[in-house]
Each structure stands twice: as C-alpha cells, then as structure tokens.
Amino acid sequence: MTWELSGGKGFGVGDYSDGTRIFHTDLYFDPIRRKAAELGLPVNIHVADPISFYHPLDEHNEQLASATRFNLQKALLTFDELIDRRNAMMARNRQTTFTCCHMGNLSHDLGRLGRNLDAHPNRYVDILARSCDLGRQPKTARAFFIQYQDRVLYGTDLSPGKDHYLSNIRLFETEDEYFTSPGTVRHWRSYGMNLPDAVLRKLYNENAKRIIPGL
Numbered sequence: 764m765t766w767e768l769s770g771g772k773g774f775g776v777g778d779y780s781d782g783t784r785i786f787h788t789d790l791y792f793d794p795i796r797r798k799a800a801e802l803g804l805p806v807n808i809h810v811a812d813p814i815s816f817y818h819p820l821d822e823h824n825e826q827l828a829s830a831t832r833f834n835l836q837k838a839l840l841t842f843d844e845l846i847d848r849r850n851a852m853m854a855r856n857r858q859t860t861f862t863c864c865h866m867g868n869l870s871h872d873l874g875r876l877g878r879n880l881d882a883h884p885n886r887y888v889d890i891l892a893r894s895c896d897l898g899r900q901p902k903t904a905r906a907f908f909i910q911y912q913d914r915v916l917y918g919t920d921l922s923p924g925k926d927h928y929l930s931n932i933r934l935f936e937t938e939d940e941y942f943t944s945p946g947t948v949r950h951w952r953s954y955g956m957n958l959p960d961a962v963l964r965k966l967y968n969e970n971a972k973r974i975i976p977g978l
Contacts, residue, residue: 767932771786771787771788771808771809771810771811771845771849772809772810772811772812772816772838772845773811773835773838773839773840773841773842773845774838774839775815775839779791784901785953786840786847786848787808788810788845788848788851788852789852790855793852793855793856795858796852796856796859797858799859800856800858800859800860803862803864803976804976805859805860805861805887805899805974805975806859806860806861806862807861807862807863807864808849808861808862808863808864809863809864809865810845810846810848810863810867810868811842811845811846811849812833812835812865812868813826813829813843813868813871814832814868814871815827815829815830816829816830816833816835817835817836817838817841818830818835818836819836819841820834820836823829825948826948828949829948829951834888842868846867846869848870849863849867850879850882850883852898853883853886854882854883854898855884856881856885857884857885858885859885860885860887860974861883861885861886861887862886862887862888862889862916862974863886863887863888863889864888864889864891864918864920865889865891865892865893866888866889866890866893866896867879867886867888867910870893870896870897871896872903873900873903873907876888876907877907877910877911880911880914886914887914887915887970887974888914888915888916888919889915889916889918890915890916890917890918890966891919891920892919892920892921894930894931894934894944894949894953895944895948895953897934897953897956898934898942898944898951898952898953898954898955898956899951899952899953899954900923901953901954901955903958904956905956905957905958908956908958908962908966909958909959912961912962912965912966913965913970914970915965915966915970916966916968916970917931917966917971919931924971927944930942930944930953931944933953933955934953934955934956935955935956935958935963935966936955936957936958936963937955937957938953938954938955938957939954940954940955941953941954942954
C-alpha cells in the first residue's frame with residue numbers, strides 16, 4: 764500500500780517557491796497517485812481530524828478534552844475545505860484506489876460519507892479510531908455498513924491487544940449495550956451493531972484482499 768504524506772489536518776506539508784503552502788491534496792502530488800494506479804497500489808490518505816477539533820474550546824465542544832489536546836482551530840484550512848479538496852483530488856485521480864482512514868473523518872455524519880462514496884467509486888474507508896462515533900449510532904451505522912459492505916475495511920492505529928480486539932467484536936458482532944471501548948471518547952458509550960456474517964467477513968479481510976496486492 765502507498766501511504767500519503769502526513770500533514771493533512773489543515774497546516775500543509777511545506778511551501779512552494781512563491782511562499783504559498785503545499786497541501787498533499789494539491790496537483791503537485793498527482794504524478795505519485797497516477798503511478799500508484801499504474802502499479803495497482805491503493806493509496807491510504809489521511810485528511811482532516813474529528814470535526815470537534817476544529818470547533819471552539821468551550822462547553823459546546825463534545826470532545827473538549829481531546830480537542831484541547833489536538834486543537835486545530837488555527838489550521839489554514841477549515842474542516843469543510845479539507846474535505847472538499849480531498850474530494851476534488853479523488854475526482855482528478857479516478858484510476859487510483861484510495862482508502863480514507865478514520866472513516867474519512869466523516870463518522871459523525873454517515874449520510875455525508877455515503878454520498879461521498881457514491882460520488883467516488885474509487886474510494887474506500889477504514890474504521891480505525893472511530894468506533895466511538897459508530898457505537899453511539901448503532902442503527903445508522905449498521906445500515907451504513909450493510910449498504911456499503913464492499914467499501915469498508917477494518918483497521919486500527921492503536922497497539923494490538925486483547926482488550927482492543929474484544930471491544931471491536933462487541934461493537935460489530937453483538938447487541939451489547941452501554942460499553943466503553945479502549946482509545947475512544949471516554950464519556951461516550953457504545954452499542955453493538957450485530958452485523959451479518961457476510962458483512963463481517965468483508966470488513967475483517969475480504970475487502971482488503973481485493974484491493975491490496977499480495978494479501
């Protein structure tokens with residue numbers, strides 16, 4: 764898998780000769796993406812972060828503790844500008860397969876994410892570090908995973924461990940209620956989605972095998 768440059772949270776990755784900021788969704792990097800398409804390699808791309816990180820740090824911010832730690836209010840691009848630039852980049856590179864990590868940072872709005880997937884058939888998402896958002900909207904998330912079962916991959920950026928995997932099993936495979944997953948927003952509670960076996964097989968490995976060479 765080809766990995767995109769980091770720095771997709773709104774600050775850019777460097778400067779052009781005229782002093783303007785370089786963002787990894789710019790035309791500048793399209794030759795790399797086109798080469799990935801030629802080689803049949805998917806490109807994993809990280810754009811934006813949870814939307815709360817771009818909101819004011821006040822009593823209305825539902826992820827205040829994390830948003831204080833990862834404050835992105837001073838980013839050069841807004842959350843919506845980042846998403847729009849990513850979408851435009853994928854539209855320019857329709858021969859390239861993209862996996863957008865963290866549910867494309869739209870796990871808070873699965874309707875919008877679904878519309879994005881409809882518009883960009885070359886796009887996939889992975890679930891890493893967004894179980895907290897999925898688990899608090901289990902009915903909507905279950906319907907989303909069934910509808911887009913060929914487009915979602917399992918992933919994690921937490922250290923592998925028994926507790927982490929068991930919490931994911933509870934989320935995806937059971938109807939358990941009101942539990943907390945490691946690495947999630949601590950004051951949110953999750954509810955199981957009880958996904959069908961066929962969807963689970965695609966989520967856990969079949970989709971990845973289809974798009975990542977050599978698995």
